[in-house]
Amino acid sequence: MxxxxxxxxxxxxxxxxxxxxxxxxxxxxxxxxxxxxxxxxxxxxxxxxxxxxxxxxxxxxxxxxxxxxxxxxxxxxxxxxxxxxxxxxxxxxxxxxxxxxxxxxxxxxxxxxxxxxxxxxxxxxxxxxxxxxxxxxxxxxxxxxxxxxxxxxxxxxxxxxxxxxxxxxxxxxxxxxxxxxxxxxxxxxxxxxxxxGTPTAVVQPADALPAQSFGEAVREMLAEPEARHFTGFVFLAMLAYSMQDLILEPFAGLVFGMTPGQSTQLSGTQHSGVLLGMILVGIGGSAFGGGTPRVLRRWIVGGCLGSALALAGLGLAARAGAGWPLAANIWALGFANGVFAVAAIGAMMSLAGAAGPQREGVRMGVWGAAQAIAFGLGGLTGAVGVDLARAVMKADGPAFTLVFAVEGGLFLAAAWLAVGVGRGAIARQRRALA
CATH class of the missing domain: 1.20.1250.20 (MFS general substrate transporter like domains)
Structure with missing residues (x-):
């Protein structure tokens, strides 16, 4: 087709x-x-x-x-x-x-x-x-x-x-x-x-695999080390990504004294960074071989490391308070988030067909489920973490610094996992060219 x-x-x-x-x-x-x-x-x-x-x-x-x-x-x-x-x-x-x-x-x-x-x-x-x-x-x-x-x-x-x-x-x-x-x-x-399009009589492609039950399809996928590895990466990266969702605006209000309108504008600043990061990967990826697992892996690792660096900056901002370039810091976080997120989706699309035709849906489903669990836990973990840290430390700045440090650590762990993303696909490509 x-x-x-x-x-x-x-x-x-x-x-x-x-x-x-x-x-x-x-x-x-x-x-x-x-x-x-x-x-x-x-x-x-x-x-x-x-x-x-x-x-x-x-x-x-x-x-x-x-x-x-x-x-x-x-x-x-x-x-x-x-x-x-x-x-x-x-x-x-x-x-x-x-x-x-x-x-x-x-x-x-x-x-x-x-x-x-x-x-x-x-x-x-x-x-x-x-x-x-x-x-x-x-x-x-x-x-x-x-x-x-x-x-x-x-x-x-x-x-x-x-x-x-x-x-x-x-x-x-x-x-x-x-x-x-x-x-x-x-x-x-x-x-x-x-x-x-309309399929002509359901004709199976030559490389199509036998139909499976749902349980068989999931077990087959999770039996593959590469698929399990990528599932772990998706969960960890999206957990880190979503931890900031419910705490950035309270952070701006509690530590920097911003009004609701000002903190909402920060959200727009972050999303502008996300969009530019996505556009960069979309254009740069297509222009420089973005469909290959090797190149996508570089974008993913770079985006995760950039996110961790931006979160380190926010941790320092929580201690420095007024005078820190908060808007620029949050824009940088959004930019790095956009880079890694789009590259990860591109890698997901690339790896979805690794087991052959008519296996893409269940793979996308498993990775989507891992993402959904991470999103649900991430926002809750970030908010509860800040509440507990504020209660224990009796101060806003150090509490946010601790949570941002944990989130940055998760991004570093995700970058480490991302180093192995697509290695199986790369090995298969090399064998095919040999």
Whole structure:
């Protein structure tokens, strides 16, 4: 089957755009509404978001299903439909949640379960399709394009929804949410429709492997040292990546005395760094052989080391206080994060087909599940770590320094693991050329 061109890759990026838009609505906007407008404890939305990550442990199941069916498109469309329905159910649950009813909590838990399943089904199958249909030399750029599109989806949706929802009423929220969800689903259909093609009678390729049960597929994958190694790297790197999510803005407020508006601007500074890092890997990777495991490994290691260095700077900033170039430091952290994240996704796409055709989905699913567990644990670990350190040390600066040091250490460990990423693929390439 002919590899995707740039236009096809950009179309698949629209699906990530749509996923980002709906997830922003569910995890960010509804989070604020639950805490402020509906006066719920912050633990309620935090718990629901953590639950939606836990549900994404189902990613290997979705990936294996798309492997067996020899089609990714139905799983992507079905996942987007679940994501859209779950988001609207979450909106509908707010009134009951505000009244503290059991029905409201049941609706919210069900809604975020559906959201997690939808993200897992659509996101895993999309990555598997990209891994299958993207030429090796374009994988770094494909990863950059799709992740940039997701961030753009988050930013655009946050801007539009934020303007339209004021003055807040439940009816206005329902209209805005319905527009976001309906528009996102339509965009995802535009992105995926017809791009996979219609398979001619299910003819197995010459190198195709026998069909497997889900358990067999997962056991086969985890029996491979290279796959286990990469799974460990994904978990450790994403754990380090997500530990900062819930503590950077409190850090800016507690240590540097920034207002909520000023700390929010820092978040925008960080994301601008992330985007530039992603673009650098996308362009530089494609121009200089970014699809090869060796080159992707260099980007990954460099991004992890750069993240650790930036976190060391934040640890010093926690001691130095005012006068430290905090915005530049946080931008550098975002830049390094963007470099390693896109390179890691490119490596994931490269390694997904290592076991042969129709194994990409379950591999993407296992790595996606490892990422979801890390995201769920990372934010919680960072926040709880800061609370405990502040309680023990009786000071804000040293507490943040300790947590940033732990996070930097995790990035160094991830860089060490990344040194071994793709070595098996490189060895296979050398044997093929010998």
């Amino acid at each position: 002919k590899p995707l061109g740039w236009f096809g890759i950009a179309r698949l990026g629209l699906v990530q755009f749509a996923i980002g838009a709906v997830v922003m609505l569910a995890s960010s906007l509804l989070n604020r509404l639950m805490v402020v407008e509906y006066a719920l404890p912050a633990a309620v939305p935090a718990g629901l978001v953590a639950w939606h990550y836990a549900v994404q442990l189902s990613r290997p199941v979705w990936g294996h299903g798309s492997d067996k069916g020899h089609r990714r498109t139905p799983w992507i469309i079905g996942g987007m439909a679940m994501l859209a329905g779950g988001a609207m159910l979450a909106v509908a649950s707010l009134g009951e949640l505000g009244r503290g009813s059991v029905l409201g909590f049941a609706m919210a838990i069900l809604a975020f379960s559906i959201i997690g399943a939808g993200v897992g089904a659509a996101g895993t199958s999309l990555l598997a399709l990209l891994a299958t249909r993207t030429a090796p030399e374009r994988r770094a750029a494909a990863a950059a394009i799709t992740w940039i599109m997701m961030i753009v989806g988050i930013v655009i949706t946050a801007s539009i929804a934020g303007r339209l929802i004021d003055p807040f009423t439940p009816q206005r929220l329902a209209l805005v949410a319905g527009g976001v969800v309906g528009g996102a689903f339509l965009v995802s259909l535009i992105g995926i429709w017809g791009i996979e």
